[in-house]
Amino acid sequence: MLDTAVRSLATGDPAAVSGNRIAKEIGATWGAVKYQFGDIDGLWAAVLQRMAERRGDLPVSAPADATLQVRVGAIVDNMYEGLTVGDSRAIENLRAALPRDRDELERLYPRTASEFESWGRAWLDTCRRAFAGLDVDPERVAEVAAFIPGAMRGIVSEKQLGTYTDLELARRGITNAIVSYLKPEVI
Template sequence: MVETGVAERRANKRGQATRESMLDAALHALATGDPASVSGNRIAKDAGATWGAIKYQFGDIDGLWAAVLRYTAERRGDLPARTAPGATLHERVATIVDNLYDGLSGTDSRAIETLRAAMPRDRDEFERLFPLTAAEFASWREAWLDTCRRAFAGLGVDPDRLAEVAAFIPGAMRGIVSERQLGSYSDLDLARTGLTNAIVAYLDPGTA
């Protein structure tokens, strides 16, 4: 006879595997860019499950999308902060730019863009209809700012200028990544170098 504790651990592992397979199915569906991929029934079909099974795991569609966002955050980790302690300001900025350039074209980022496009533009309506999803998105701002603070710790960077850079750099990098995806006559390596140099010049404590 299998001991109760062993049976529970096996059940928990199966439940976790089922949950992750549903999250993976949601991510891959969203990453196609198909507006229909935000349908709960579509996700259930792709996961080989029923909508009832999805609801059992996540509660409702809002709970599913919030879980998808947490899942991508866990997979992404804290890449921009992984700079060597002795790295120069230029090296740290270049690391962030390179990480975003690579990461924003990945499956998770494409999925997030599709999800964002499907959410209400009005913030009040968004928070009313999808409170859990809205809360996850809102939490990213402070998490990203904290990541940037730690990435530039010890360099004497002005905190106000750092907050400005943290606010604009994701959007700036999305623009460069979009150029790559759409096909561009621009030299995107030159664009990344220019953006890096501009940020370094702005953050350099000697110019504050």
């Protein structure tokens, strides 16, 4: 059921967020889906959990003795690659259908909001692990973790839409900017 829901969402079709449509694609009734997940909030929370299970722990793809530059490059590449797979399109389609206001999302879809929150914590943990052992300000690591997903979504969007921008240059520029920001101040 959950894999069918992810595939449906990954089409990018705004109608793919319909519980009835998902049920039809699964070959079940909406009542059967509700029995399994409770409601649409339960279904979306389970879909997000399923994607998180498939993703597993976000890897830190740089060795522990790597330089700050290599580690930042690995984080940027990790996010870029993650945003170019089908699950990412499914998440974006789901997010587009959900309330933008955090309070409203938490009120109307508490389990889905909780799953999104857990994804944010996992990403922050990945960034903290990536920079473990380096002399970097933890507050700045949290700031970097907060802006990388949006910045990388912009670059992925450029790739999908077609662009005259050199996307490798853009990724290198983001990496260099983050390295400069995280580099310990020399007094």
